Amino acid sequence: MSVIRRTDARRTETPNAVMTTCASPTQGGTGLSMWRVEMDRARTGPRHAMDTEQVWTFLTGSAVVELAGEELALGAGDTLVLPADAPRRLRSDEGFTAVVASPAPSTAHNLDTGDRVAPPWIV
Known part of the structure; x- marks a missing residue:
């Protein structure tokens, strides 16, 4: 058992949000990784896919x-299951806080630059 x-x-901290592992x-x-995302208002994340x-x-x-070409509006209390390898982008006019869980390790693929990285909040 671990206590963090x-x-x-x-x-x-990224240009679009703060992730707290x-x-x-x-x-x-x-x-398994779990982190909190805090995105300020008027922000848009990169177009990317995760391999988990x-x-x-x-x-x-x-x-x-x-x-994957569809827009889904989400608010407080909603849960979204994002499949592996699905192209995605998050944006927020008012800002949000979310808790995210994902298998680890995990790699992000930036679909605009082609870069692949292991996000530091997941490792």
């Missing part, structure tokens, strides 16, 4: 997820 104290949570293989977990499934539960605010 709030003071030990890993915080990663609650658990990951390098932070007390074994094969992700489960997002929105705690506050709202977002629109472009998923």
